[in-house]
Amino acid sequence: MHNDVRIDDPTAEHFEAAPATGTDADAGDPVLELDGVGKRYGPETAVSELDLTVRDGELLTLLGPSGCGKTTTLRMIAGLEDPSEGTVTVADETVAGDGAIVPPEERDVGMVFQEFALFPHLTVAENVAFGLDDPDSEAAEERVAELLDLVGLGEYGDRTPGDLSGGQRQRVALARSLAPEPDVLLLDEPFSNLDVRLRVAMREEVRRILDEAGVTAVSVTHDQEEALSISDRVAVMHDGHVEQVGSPAEVFEHPESRFVASFLGQASFLPAAVGEASVETIIGSYDRDLLEGITEEYTGADVDVLVRPDDLRATPANETEADGHVVRRQYTGPSFVYHVELADGTVVRCLHNHAEDFDVGEPVGVTLVADHTLAWYPAER
């Protein structure tokens, strides 16, 4: 239902990314558009030249490390910060830019705050009714009941926020922000205040609620697993700008920049030389087509190939035929990740189930087992 995936990033150059799933016919109209948005605090630039389009009914996640400008972006959409430049358009209305600044209360934008920001002096029902035009009317009462049912808190209307658990507070915060039927719902690190076990369950739950409400949403997180698992599209941010936008599968499998590659998953970079028909690496020679969208002008160039643990396997080898040595074994529960230092000093990671067992210091061979093309970047050496 929400698999309409688009690439808006015009910087997508060196590979042809076909939409993995869905068709353009599914894509809704743009509900939220950011055009050249920037934010400076004195000499500090928090966000610069940011373009983003969010379409009707989709959930787009801004993903990035802390300080990358994702929360500032969210607050500019909400109207809690004014952009220094650029325009923000919500449902075809320019709410910031071109001389217009629409205050938050007049944008149809809802927000779920990191600490939830529930009103402690009001009951759960009063909190949910807070944003409605006539909170005492019968219609408002019905709307509140409907939303409390949606979030599974039908019986909790008379409680106060202080009586609720973290997950319940989050549900109330969601219901409250959805009640006025916002054009866009913003979620600021919505799961960061929950403990780990609850976090995973709430992710699915929130996704269900958003789907049922049919709302267009933008969320912000630094947790890649969260971003990849619930979003229709992910925008990876770095240093105040968007590095890549795409479906979770696209950004994970075909990161367009080293930053995106290294931020997602346990990335290693394998040095390689591009030949006429093959690509030569320290662990062996492979077909040149293995490299995603490689072009003629790179023939003879040095590149770095992105390899993740599931792309590589270690094999038993004696000292002479080995590619490298195990320098660390990382036990993750269901599997092992072996860190292997290759002859040239590069460290790569190999994912294994419990069947194979290597000790630290043991010589191993390393084999590429990826069944998909690999992303690559011009060598930095």
Added chain:
Amino acid sequence: MAAGSDSAATARDRVRGIVRDDDGPSVALVLLAGAVAAAVLTPLLWLLLRASTIEPSEALSLLTSPTATEVLANSLGLVALVTAASVALGVPLAVLTVQTDLPFRRFWTVVVALPLVVPSYIGAFAYVSAFGPNGALADLLAPLGIPVPTVYGLGGTALVLTLFVYPYVFLTTRASLLSFDESQLEAARTLNHGYRSAFRRVILPQIAPGVTAGALLVALYTLSDFGTPAIMRFDVFTRVIYVELNSFGIGRANATLFSLELLAVTAVILALESRVGGDGGSGYGAPASANAVVPLGRYRWVAAALPALVATFTLALPVGVLAMWLVRSGPGYAGGGLAFQPEFAFNSVYVAALAALATVLFALPVAYYAGRSNGWLARATERATYLGYAMPGVVLGLALVFFGIHYAPAVYQTLPLLVFAYVVRFLPQAVGSTRSSVLGVDPELIGAARVLGAPPRRAFRRVTLPLIAPGLLAGAALVFLTTMKELDTTLILHPTGFTTLVTYIWRVQEAGYYGRAALPALVLVLVSGLSMIPLLRQQGDDA
């Protein structure tokens, strides 16, 4: 948090176990603390004893007389007016200095809290000497044909009191606003409420306990203040009690009845507050976020006019008037036995030092007991010492006058009785600061000293006392400074011929020699300013 206090409690239990094991000091401490509480409560006893000698029918006719009704109405009217005006002034100032981008916010925060350092009777004196008959500014304005409305009566009294007590509301409101979680304001705005609506529906309900606490302080202060209405000639309880006290015969019966009525009104206000104040326990642990400043836009500089105006009337004007009199008064006024003598200042310091010492000695057992025990007896003992806060100075003075005349003529109009009055009045200050320093001493330390072989008394002397010394000193300093400026009890109980700064100011202002009072009044403003430092610093830290 809960775990912390739990473990502190068990640690305390354990140590108390040790102390109780060998008995003595614990019992002695309880007796001592109880004796202090009893002594402090005696003035109430004298008052009731005296009241019991009045015929009920006589009492009823007195209390229902037109005069009594008028006094009650005046007092309640004044309290209502001053409280309402203080809220109307204090809350907007707090919002301006906490939540907006007012220019020079920090500066204004200090400035609008500062009027608290001017004792209200000095403020009243300054206003009367400026705008009253023959006042400094009235003399200037009259030839220009600008009519000066009378400063006397309800209007003037309410104005002056408001100007010097509204900071209570300002400070408590400010504290509430500082602990308010600003993301709630943002949440309200994303839920389609503008700032005004959000203030009314989200902020106001949550700062209400703070505003109420400040309003209560203002109401109690107004009810018990004697100097301002006396100088501004407005008949409220305190002024009438003082006047009747100085007339003999039936007057003293009146004073007694009025005192009881005043205490009853005080009790009603306290009860109202405890009902309205509620728990005040807002929030569920969401931290107060960095202040999201509300931009005032083009009203930024206009808004600064409010604190500037307030500062003009509360600080610049009184100090300016006093300074003006200081310059004006030549040596020509020296006659009439009203010349200022340095001895008066010495007397003030002397009696204040005695009061500070005595108060700390009284406070120590009570504070130590309350800090080391959670029992009802400890709490009751501590509460009893707070009577001084609730009992207006004139009522306390009256009670001790009865005590002196009827039971102890030997101490009547002597320093010991005056010092005792100060002790009753200011004990809460010393108990408060001492108790918090006692609580700051880890009970394990005493346990450690005991295990190391020190008997209880030595452990107290060598470990506890040095650790709580700063709290004791702070309490003593506070009592010293507040005694210096105390008007009511000093006026009623000072020994004949013993003149302090305060009684001197009172005498010369009654006689209309405004110029003579300027210097001691400025000195008292300074002293009072010093006594406010702890309070202001406590508030300022949050900024």
